[in-house]
Amino acid sequence: MILSSRLLVTLFLGLFLLLPSLASAQNFPAKPIKLIVPFSAGGPNDIIARVVGQRMSELCGQPVLIDNRGGQGGVLGTDAVAKSPPDGYTIAITSAGALAISASMEKVAYDTLTDLTPVTLVAIVPEMLVVAANVPAKDAGELIALARAQPGKLNFASTGAGSLPHLAGELFKLTARIDIVHVPYRGAAPAVNDLLGQQVQMAFLDLPALLPQVKTGALRPIAVGSAERAPTAPDVPTTAEAGFPDLRIENWYGMVAPKGTPKEIIAALHGLVTKAMADPAVKEKLSQQGATLIGDEPEHFRQFIADETKKWAKVIKDAGVETAK
Known part of the structure; x- marks a missing residue:
């Protein structure tokens, strides 16, 4: 009977501590979201973020404000997200370079998989x-x-x-x-x-x-460098068709949030961004840019980042690329 009482108290305390984050997730977003793009305006990263962000804003009824913070190949803007409060209101759509390559080339202030929380792989180009x-x-x-x-x-x-x-x-x-x-x-x-x-x-x-x-x-x-021919350039063969099946080369852009962002908020962000990406108008606009929208689960995106990091670290080593580390 004593054990049962202790168990009930533990369960009650756990539920009590969980209630604020659940309530926060249910109301999310309750204010504007800052979406950092770690490059200047006009490039592929910026275009993808603006098209997806606009639809996110329409769906959630809150502004999604694009904040262009270029510098160091996307590292500076991505680092700004890593240092932001973990409440879901400062996020980024950033690139393969900043998330999976830069750490093998130079000293960066963040570790992608420990200082950031993956939300979803947004697009592949x-x-x-x-x-x-x-x-x-x-x-x-x-x-x-x-x-x-x-x-x-x-x-x-x-x-x-x-x-x-x-x-x-x-x-x-x-x-x-x-x-x-x-x-x-x-x-x-x-x-x-x-x-x-x-x-x-x-x-x-x-x-x-x-x-x-x-x-x-x-x-x-x-x-x-894609697995299939690009719809915007259907006459151009893939690298595999050209005789190099291992020469798969695609840039990619993914949404991340700061470390420690509650799982419920990550789930809310994931639902919001993937719903925006599923919109036919969004798909059409970005397909014209040569982008394929993905929208995977956070854990799948985490593994994808880890795999890409290993892939390009090996290329850097095997090619003898000079690094600043």
Whole structure:
């Protein structure tokens, strides 16, 4: 009888402590949500966040305020989320670089899987391999043959050292066993400009950044790094079709919250964002940007981040990429 009484008291206390968070989750959101985008306005990360955030706002009846905090390849804005109160009112949609690559390249102030709480993988955007108009190669086989005939003579552009486009090029070098030289830029726009100016010969970049120039014929597409052909570029083969099934290269963007955010709030955020992503208008707008919406469960996203971290850490090691750690 004494044991039963103690058990009842324990259960009562547990329920009493749980009630505030349950009530908070039921009322969530009760004020505006700040959605940090760790890049400047206009890029793929920003576009995805604005389209999804607008629909979230319509669904929940509270403003979802976009806060662009660029710097250090997405690290600074992501770190701002890690240091925010764990109440669900400061979150981010951030990138593969900030969540799964940067920690292998440099010292960062946060650990993705301990200082942040994954909410969901929002979208995947394939990387496209293109060549400048003066490069004679028409497909992957011809490009590799050209690179092997001129070791160290062909350059590939990226959006910066340690960025996904950089590591995509390094993985291409390893997979195809070729010697090409990395040329880092501060973003996609200057990289594309020098591709158009034929200062560099090739690049892996987010498909949306290349699509306008590919459609006009100013840049020649070689392959996309997705499992299936991109609907916005259906004539471009996948890297697997080009003979490289292990050259799967996709950028991705996911929602995270600060460590310690209550599970009930994470569940509320997950329900809100996945409902927004399921909207046909949202799907249509983002498919035009080459993005595929995902919307997985938090634990699945956590494992996805862990797997991607291991994948790119191995590429960095195997390619001998110089790091700042």
